[in-house]
Amino acid sequence: MRRCAAGWTVILCIFQTLSGLEPASAGIPAEWTGPVSGHSSVSVPLNVSTAGNVSKVFTFGGLVFFSYSDACTLQVYDASWQIRWSGILYNGVYRNLVESVIPEGHYTIIGTGSYSVISGNPATRVVGYFALDGSSRPLSRDLLTYMCRGGLSYTNHFFVWAYEDRTEVSVEDLQSRQIIWKGTLDKGGSFRSQSINDRYLRVTATRPVSAQTYDDCGFFYPAANNSFYGVEFYGYGNNPNPMARICIMAYEDGTRFRLEETNGRLIREGFLDRGMMQVEIVEGKSIYLNTSRPVTLCSMPYVDADQPYYHLMEVKGPSGTGIDYEFFTPCINNGHLDFLAFTDHTQIVVTHMEKGTSDTVVMQADQHYRYPTVFGLYHIQSTERISVIESGGSVQCGADFMTLNFNVIPDFQIRVEPDSLALPPGYAAACSVFCEGRYGFDETVDLSAYPLPDGIEADFQPASIVPGQGSLLRIRSSLHVPSGKMTLNVRGSWEERVREDTLNLWFYSAPAIPIRVSAAAVQTAGSVFPVDIVMGAEDSPVPPMASFSLALGWDEMLETGGRPVEAGEWFEEGGNVDLSVKYHRDSLRITAELTDNYHMVSGHGEAVRLHFAAPRNTPSETRIGLHFIGSAGADSLGNQWTFSGEPFFFRVVPPDGVSPNAITPNDDGYNDRVEFRIPEYMEKGGEILIYDIWGRRVRRLRDGRFWDGRNDSGALVPPGSYLYVVRVRARVIRRGMVAVIR
Structure with a gap:
């Protein structure tokens, strides 16, 4: 076998194209009992102006946080900008802040990640709600929620509703990390449990689902379009509560509706015009509502009685969220509407639809106002987006997920x-x-x-x-x-x-950037394998390069047995690299040019990949070494860079098996011997026996892998066919024929 010194050059050309508030008073009726609250005499924390995830919420007392980020830092400020709580929550972690920490009032929340909030303390209050994810949406593949312990004599329910067929769902207990239920739901189907109580839960699914917690009424239903304003709704109706009602609010004239049980049994159908409401008693049933035009749907204690009913729910409008310019909502006697404003000079008009009476108030940013209600349907209109909470009762009671304004207000x-x-x-x-x-x-x-x-x-x-x-x-x-x-x-x-x-x-002080060749140390003949030219390292990153040239050379020798290497045999054409190969008796020259733009990002080790295609008949133990004989680069800002690297060696071996099946032992460097690459034999050792066609043994190889056509005496055997037998520990593992040609 001859060794031919070989030198080659790779040229890579790389290009990149760089391409203090006063309380509102005007228009406030004297009979309104709740004051407008603000923070005109306190200083705002510095990080409020720059934090992206800032939101306002109102609560009867207590807040529950769920984190959807790996590390979500949260801060809670009261109306006087005193910090009430701060902490870090990780993905899937919750925190229940009870009334002693968060008393009744409105609060500012600053978060660095994605999170959701329940207003109120659901662990001790009668509640009903649908969960919201970190984007304040009710339908999601990942929902964190809490199933209440129950405060009335009615049976608690937890539901997961599916809106597409073949939805795979898993319900996990966040405290024990155990899977409570796992299964597949079709559209309109639900998982229902009456035994999950006082648990924090995570619902994951392959398609968006909703998660409903029900102990009592006081919530809006989500629509199938992933908002609270739509034409198709699924949900659980009501427990046998004499005051609970299902209320459909229309925002457009000529709205046709059909309310039925999920089994198809009709409950009610009809037509509604804008500002009209259909009220139904639905006890212990799962419902489906379909309408011709978008509506909102809620469950609440809509009864004309003086006895207060304790509940809290965020009102939803035609934007499909709890922050909007307009709302229709039913209210009860001795109830309240709590307004939160996010913009200065926000004018709100509140109209009782049946009585036709209206009140007007002007609010400033970050202010809260409580408006007393009587029984009936109310229409709320605002010049700016606001949040509205409808509630009842004189004690702190009720809870609901709150829409976070940073998720829906232009920003x-x-x-x-x-x-x-x-x-x-x-x-x-x-x-x-x-x-x-x-x-x-x-x-x-x-x-x-x-x-x-x-x-x-x-x-x-x-x-x-x-x-x-x-x-x-x-x-x-x-x-x-x-x-x-x-x-x-x-x-x-x-x-x-x-x-x-x-x-x-x-x-950093050293402008030289390391460069190296990266590839597996051993490659198999007949395969296409990548060789990466890696520039930069963690402590010496590559800047964005406008141009780059690299020259590589063979180091050591390329053993080819004197056989010419044809163009394309050693290098595969494809991707962004055009390659050509020319072989001369004493040299092998390869050139490469990157034809497409190549983007190199600062701060990371970047690689240019060349693909080698090694022929199946590559001589055994071909050894290749690459080293850098010159490299330089200029980035997009005109900085000049140099690179340095160490040689890299790899070898090419034939694939497993016996090859070639015919040899010409004439010492010309071509097919002079047969190689036995049999893994078990190479690993454990053994012997190879060569027989002529008459069954006479001509050669015995102990732990050897090559037969050069000679017998045990060292003489060349006559031309013809020969049988080989490979044995490992007296067991024959391979036999076959090989021809000797002269």
Whole structure:
């Protein structure tokens, strides 16, 4: 076998395109009993202006939090901006804050992650509600909720409702981490339990489901469109409570409705015009409501009686959430409507539909107002989005999941990508800043960065963007910037609203970037295998590269037995790399050019992948070594970079089996011997016996893998067919024929 020195070059060209409030008084009737509350004389915590997940809630007393994030930091402030509780909750973790911690009132919640909230203490109060997920939606593949212990003599119920066929559902106890139920539901089907009491639960499903907790009435039903305003509803009606009712509220004229049990039995059908309500008594039944136009549907104690009935429910409007401009809701005698405003100069008109009387109030942001009610249907209209809670009773009682206003009110977020840059002092780097609008936000946001220590400059191009647009943030450093890490705050501002993200900067002293070849040390002939050229490491990341060139060379020798290597045999054409191979007697030259744009991200070790296609007849134990004979790069900001790396070696071996099946033992380097690559033989050892066609043994190999066509005396055997037998521990594991040709 001959060794031919080989040298080759790979050229890779890489391109990247960088692309203080006063209480409201005007219009408030003197007979309204509840004061408008605000926080005009207190200071707002600094992090309120920059936190993205800020929401307002009202409670009779108590709050329950569920976290949908891996680490959700929560802070709860009362109306005077005194912190009542703070903590960190992890995904699937809950926290019940009882009335002694959270008394009746309205609160501001600041969270760094995704979470949901129950207003009230469901562990000690008669309740009914549908769970909301971390996006304040009632239908989800992941719902966290609580099943109450019960406060009345009625039977508790827990339901999971399916809205699509073949929905796989699992109900888990968050305290014991045990699976309570697991099964498959079709559309309109439900899992129902009357034995789950006083448990915190997690419901997961392959398709969106809803989770209903029922001890007593006082809640709105979700629609199949994943909101509370729609044309198709499923749910449990009422326990045999003499005061409980199902109420259908129409928002459009000519709304046809059909209310039936889930088994198809008709309860009521008819027509409603805008502002009309259909009231039904449905005891102990699962219901299905279908309408021609969107409606809202609730369960509540709608009885014209002076006796107060204790409950609390968040009213839902035509946006399908609990935060809206308009609401229709039934109310009872001695009840209340609690309003929360999120915007200054919010004007609210409250109309009793049957009496035709109206009241008006103007509220400022973060204010709460309690409005007394009598029996009847109320129409609430507001110039800005508000939250409305309908309740009854003079004691703290009732609970409901609250829509979090940061999930539904127009807002924006700032996102930095990538979130870290690494560069030596005196160099420049760049990242992208994106603005993401939520729920119709389309205003222009101004960008800035702070703090900027001496020697650091930041430039945005452009300096103002709207949702859906991005800006290029260029960071330049002087030679005097010390090595180490720092954090830059990237701020987006619109009027008084501010949102931020962070950019981590890492300054390191060595501008040389490591580069290496990565591949399996042993490859099999006949296979296509990747060889990765990896640039950068965790402590020496690659900057965004505008151009890059790399030269590789063979190190050691490529053993080919003198046989020419044809184009495409050793390198597979495909992907983004065009390859050509030319073989000369003394050299093997391979060139590669990247034809598509290649994106290299700062902060990560990046790889260019070449695919080798090794022929099946590759000589055994072919050994390949790669090393770098030259490399350089320039990033998109004009910084010049150098790379350094160590050689890498791998070898190519034939696949398992016996090959070739015919040999020509003439020492020309081609098929001079047969190789026995049999795993059991190679692992345990044994012997190989060669016989001629007359059954005479001509050669015995002990633990050897090659037969060169010679007998035990070292002489070449005559041409012809020969039988081989492979034995391991006196057991024959392989036999076959091989031909000797002269």
